[in-house]
Amino acid sequence: MLSDKSRPIIKATLPLVGAHIQEISRRLYAHLFSTHPEFLDGIFNRGNQAQGTQQQALAGSVIAFAGALVNTPDRLPENLLARVAHKHASLGIAPDQYQVVHDNLMRAIADVLGESLTPEIAAAWDEVYWLMAYTLIHVEAGLYSARAVRPQTVWRQWEVEQKIRETDDVVTFVVKRVDDRLVKPSLPGQYVTVQMPLPDGTRQPRQYSLSRADNGEYRQFTVKRVHGAGKPEGQVSTLLYTQVNVGDVLTVSVPFGAVVLDDAAGRPMVFASAGIGITPMAGMLSHLAKAGSRLPIMLLHADHDEDSFALRGQILADIAALPDACTYLWYERGSNSRLPVNGVFPGEMDIAQVSLPDNATYHLCGPIPFMHEVRKALIEDGILPRDIQYEVFGPELWQADYE
Structure with missing residues (x-):
């Protein structure tokens, strides 16, 4: 004090x-x-x-x-x-x-x-x-x-086992550990930091969400290349997207992240995301599917169009494995879809267009304005602030603390 x-x-x-x-x-x-x-x-x-x-x-x-x-x-x-x-x-x-x-x-x-x-x-x-x-x-x-580490030992070496192109701007890396030190599985919703060497010899860190459940032997994270639309090109995301391939070794931290899935209460769960904000949601859904959850699950996702919807194959497979799950999508460029979902709407996400489950908990991830609008709509709909969690990427951490 x-x-x-x-x-x-x-x-x-x-x-x-x-x-x-x-x-x-x-x-x-x-x-x-x-x-x-x-x-x-x-x-x-x-x-x-x-x-x-x-x-x-x-x-x-x-x-x-x-x-x-x-x-x-x-x-x-x-x-x-x-x-x-x-x-x-x-x-x-x-x-x-x-x-x-x-x-x-x-x-x-x-x-x-x-x-x-x-x-x-x-x-x-x-x-x-x-x-x-x-x-x-x-x-x-x-x-x-x-995590049984010290500041000096958060880093591990991981070899790229797979590099999967998700969209024109998004790739997923599956990495496997290359030493015998104990690795604890990640918690659903966590991220890792990748420490990338640059051509000038320095290293640059970036955080990426773990997009699938893991057992410590293999890890999966998903990267969106930052470029275009008036933004400066992302050094690390571009190097990962263009230069890192199967067989390369990456320096990756152990998992951290304050926003993690808690399904112990047995309540329905709603996941609302936009763009690359889908990545922690994919990780959480993967954990639920792997655990054989029978809880009511609703995924709400907004994107530019279907081709921009990263990880859609993995996510819809996990949704299909959950006995009481549904998916609703919003596309800015129209509502055309070939995916087996419960509904597709044109424009930005409007939660009034779907029937939300009673007594649910909510996880949000996406741009700060998106989360502000969705959170505001939820609270106006009677959802308690304590039932809404949100993940924030980049240096905007401080902006989201609006409890």
């Missing part, structure tokens, strides 16, 4: 720091990479750095946490903290790295605020940082322990 001395200072200076947090974040990373260039090798996503989204993610996270300390001290942003901790664990972040970030953050705050930064204000924001850091360090220690 924030101390009584710091609380009024943080409350008073939140507007000031919030107004400058983007510049503070920009300077933080400039200082960090100039003094610790090793942080650019295997930890930070250079694409997000170049686009400024990493800076925005840090800014949003810090302000959200500071605001919660002041305004809702009994209800911290647990979803945000859990997502960040899992992502950190998938990168092998160690406790001592928090000190490095702290030193560069406080230097950046001093640069930007100048004479406005009194010793009292600096001390209060120092307290905010360490409250957040120690919370994350504690959670991450538990994640490492649960």
